[in-house]
Amino acid sequence: MELKNKKWTHDEFNAIRKEVLTHWPTGSEVNFEEAVKYHENIPAKRHFAKRLVKAKNNGETLTQPRAGVALIDEHINLLNFLKNEGEADLLPSTIDSYTRQNQYKEAQNGIEESLKAGRSLLNGFPAVNHGVKGVRRVVESVDAPLQVRHGTPDARLLGEITIAAGYTSYEGGGISYNIPYAKSVSLERTIYDWQYCDRMIGLYAEHGVEINREPFGPLTGTLVPPSVSHAVAVIEGILAAEQGVKNITLGYGQCGNLVQDIAAIKALEQLADEYMAKHGYNDTVLTTVFHQWMGGFPQDEAKAFGVISWGAAAAALAKATKVIVKTPHEALGIPTKEANAQGLRTTKQMINMLKDQSFPMTKELEIEINMIKAETRCILDKVFELGNGDYAVGTVRAFEAGVLDVPFAPSKFSLNKILPARDNNGAVRLFDVGNLPFTPDIVAFHKDKMNERAKAEGREASFQMVIDDIYAISKGNLVGRPR
């Protein structure tokens, strides 16, 4: 396996496809030509890419939950409930943890145990085991655009089955579904396997079927600085575009300071346009997704609604194309369908009240946008240099050098040298920039911001601040002030 950021030939792809489709018996149900025909009969309003483009053109912020249960009928009921009672614009199928680890035998047990117990004993929808035929029952029973949401390092068979079954969007990427989701799977392996997924979707595009791809923006969802998640998002967007993907949604996880979050979405849009054009991907349609707070939530449901509302407000004011919605059960676990629908309605109310308002381009906002762009460019350009012009190779080397570094990542391939913490206004800064290739003025900016808070709190900027900030929101605050 030689990793390079170059579009695979049909022969290269088909040689591997033969083997991928043997990973579980349901792989034999995949027939590409038949699947292309099936997609041709999916009405436009159930087509993820088309719905996103319409929202971008209309300035809408669409709502989308996470949701997935073990059995097909219950999963259909759940999705229709979230559409009808939750007013969701877009629907997921969140895949279970066994499937995410390619443990299809265990997933099969989970299905059988769920049948016996009469309730879902899996934390998501085991699409590989249900196969093309079973997943098509979902596609034909839910009148909304459907996306596969998961956290799968090797997502090749899952992609083959769900896209052949009629799903029109696929989340994930070789970095964003490795670093936060795996301990010791190499980046070479997952970037290569995700090139397969992207090439598969490029193949559908060559046959007139446009499938949306969405790299996983938030990464570890724990105080990830915008420039770190943007660098990964833009790289995954470029890797997907190289394999022929034409419709890409780049994402960002809410940090909590409104100016920084709005700036992050604006900067992400501008960076994505800039780097896609710079590398010659001029026919790729780009949209954005804002994830409501991905860190620890308050147990108290009323306070959880406060966090959800704040995420909805930031997404609306940032004019993100879509927002991924949390629920008042976030601190407890998998939400009931009622709680999930409540999170959606809360979000919808906020978006509707804010859609006729816009956040002014203040000096503060402009500074934040420019800072995020400058930081992200430092990282992206260093990755490109390390890879001698190849972002795939450059990414592997960048993680080895700490040029890319994701805070609190389980992966042994992330140096975990950087330390984020909030400044006195709650924006996420870097208390320790680790080996990030920032210019001295950027390093000084972060230092000044941390010292400003240290002075206000009468304590040294320290690792304790990082810990305090990790728990702050679940304890009812934003900044982890000393007790």
Ligand SMILES: CC[C@H]1O[C@@H](n2cnc3c(N)ncnc32)[C@H](O)[C@@H]1O
């Ligand atoms: C990325 C982590 C997020 O995904 C959510 N999540 C994971 N599995 C499910 C699920 N099966 N149904 C609803 N939400 C889910 C979880 O609550 C957390 O907000």
